Amino acid sequence: MSSPVLVAAQCAVQAGDLVANLALHLDFMRRAGELGARLIIFPELSLSGYEPALAGALAQPADSPLLEPLCSLAMTAGMTAVVGLPLRVPGRDKPQIAACILHPDGSRAIYIKQHLHAGEEQFFSAGQGGELLLVEGTSVALSVCADFAHAEHPAEAAERGAQVYAASVLIGEGGYPHDSSLLQGYAQRHGMAVLVANHGGPTGGWAAAGRSALWDEQGRCVASTLGVGNRLLVVSRHLHGWQARDVALSA
Template sequence: ITAVVGMPIRLGGASEVLIGALVLGPDGSVAVYTKQHLHPGEDVAFAAGQGGAALEWGDDRIALAVCADFSHASHPRQAAEDGANIYAAGVLISEGGYAPDTALLQGYAAEHRMLVLMANHGGPSGGWACAGRSAIWGADGGLIAASPGVGDTLVIARRDTGGQWQGEQVAI
């Protein structure tokens, strides 16, 4: 299993704190992705990062995004140009922002012909009421799987023997 875990990160001896994700590999390796595009107000405590390398998983290249990264069309476009066929975004989207934000993600899937995964926070966080409803869209933009709302749910995508993506959601 490879786990991607979001957290504040300070790299090396730098004084600035970044919003990032540690990529913990099954072989004990650790890679870092840092959020490139900050939301208004985040710059009070955080600096913009530089992103990170795509994850290699068999024949797949998985580009990561942290929250506001995906709201800049240049981010998924660059991922696709760099050969990513999967775009995985860890986000915090409220109920009010869910429809427009997921429309963007669904559109990126179709436009760039890549699987798009969105892991959305499923509970309250720092005064925000998150929408939950994590989702996966296929390379045609069609919804593969989504959680029904807030709460503890795992959304899973698997390829069948014919190479088609199948999805399911499991309450945990």
């Protein structure tokens, strides 16, 4: 039995340019739809770029009109889209780092980053995570960047029955060997596939490594994208294991 097609959208975004980044997200979603995707995962803070100093001014409410074109396309394409955005929360003076979940039935949900990197607390407040996604019978747990640095996070996802651990991240060149080793270890230890969507270009002063990747339930790296740039890692599981391909957005 095959799993739905899942896509890690590795995008090179513009700092603080919500309009340009929205257009890029729509391009990714259209291409993913052509490839049969039922779930597309974007990197951390993908709509704004990872720009902590700008986050307060760029923060959007959960019902932001900015998301409407993405919601409409998710409905048309029959896919769930997970996009990154600084979230404005009533009663909080700092935004939260959100993964906005846009379902094909038009509904929305939110996953909030639980664990902040050192220094992020100056600009953001931590959140409480979110529920598992069910995508055509496949259970998917979300993670945003530093969440996966805490071993209890993927462990809890596995305990809740996640078959795929999907992480929206910003990983730089210097951190990639360590972080990819952690993620590979989680896949092997918990017997769940790990899918990572990394930034494909510089953001927030970081040189993102790209190389969005999938590790299978044995911890084997099935595939990763070729370096940086706007690319889609398209994955699905079949009788004899996971299949994956790296697709340039312009292809």
